[in-house]
Amino acid sequence: PDSIRPDGFPAKLWWLVNNPRVRSVCWDSRGRTVLIEEHLFVREVLGVGPGAGGAGEVTGVAITFNTKNFRSFVRQLNLYGFRKLLADQAAPASGNTSHLHCYRSPHFCRDRPDLIVHLKRQARAKKANLATLLQLPANLPPSVPG
Amino acid sequence: PDSIRPDGFPAKLWWLVNNPRVRSVCWDSRGRTVLIEEHLFVREVLGVGPGAGGAGEVTGVAITFNTKNFRSFVRQLNLYGFRKLLADQAAPASGNTSHLHCYRSPHFCRDRPDLIVHLKRQARAKKANLATLLQLPANLPPSVPG
Amino acid sequence: PDSIRPDGFPAKLWWLVNNPRVRSVCWDSRGRTVLIEEHLFVREVLGVGPGAGGAGEVTGVAITFNTKNFRSFVRQLNLYGFRKLLADQAAPASGNTSHLHCYRSPHFCRDRPDLIVHLKRQARAKKANLATLLQLPANLPPSVPG
DNA sequence: GGCGTTCTAGAATATTCGTAG
């Protein structure tokens, strides 16, 4: 039936959350929610920041994202149906003000790798471009003068 | 069915009133009215005043408001249907002459956490949307089909 | 006529870009595009990161945002009609790999403070109300399963 | 066409201010 693309987003996320070497992504205690520490993730996985080699500290492993923006990672989470839970409560004693993000999907559980096949991208092209049809002024080009 | 946003106002208020570490917010003896001591609340929760770290004394817990004004907190109470009661019986334990506010909602009782789902924001769009609709392109029908 | 809210987003942005103490926001050479260095902005204005006092390094001045997320700042830019330009020419002096964002609006020019009054928030309810009026099938509820 | 990246917009809640009652 359905198969999992080994280089697709669900497989990458599964690998990240289950890899003990990746400290920025982990399960909550019940294995139902993915916890992502933003600042560490950017350095560790996306490879941005001081001391980062440019491709993530966790190199030598077959995980790469073609982005350096945490925003793109969040967009992927949403595209695959993940929802955010609590706002970041992170306030460590140290100078670390890193944000902690909590995302959850019913098809992403620690003890149920068989559910990953249900992680699908949202359907595209839900409706035609209504605004274009009605020629709304909001769709005019920006038209920035020289 | 209906779900409670974990970061929404009702959830925050429920957490505050039931947390013994928060001294500025508590139930009355019958568990039907929320008592809020303004001066202490401002220091303890909003994080304003002497000795406050800027994020509320009750840090280490996942409660944050993006405001430092007690008025915004009251606005939220009103938006969710709370009404103020006269607080003539107010008698703070200490010699504090700070203001004591008593707010009540039929959907906010100590022994009935199941009622919180009925705490809804006031309905929007009374007449504001009508004015917006009338500014739409003239070729649209002004009346909404029944 | 129209007036500028002194605490609104346009006034804040104008203050930021014209204040030499704010190093993360500046004009391009022609005074037509706003350049924002993200990492520095987060530390300097939003007050996040090591060494930040929690309210931005540029304290003592009347600029505050109630957020710590750069994304909220970008949302404001878009709400007021700013568009992003490609920043391939970005080359910070230091070894910083921070992101440089270039945003432009025809109503935001260095030598024309009189244009700021034209910076307006996007009108609300453009397509949403239209879709409702036209009874598009796309507005059906998400159909929560059993 | 599917998938990933990126910029922009939608939608709901939150904050602020003014003011009616």
Next chain:
DNA sequence: GCTACGAATATTCTAGAACGC
């Protein structure tokens, strides 16, 4: 003076849309 509410802006999470591979 004080409470409650309208209205505008602000913040946040999610989705739309365009583009490239």
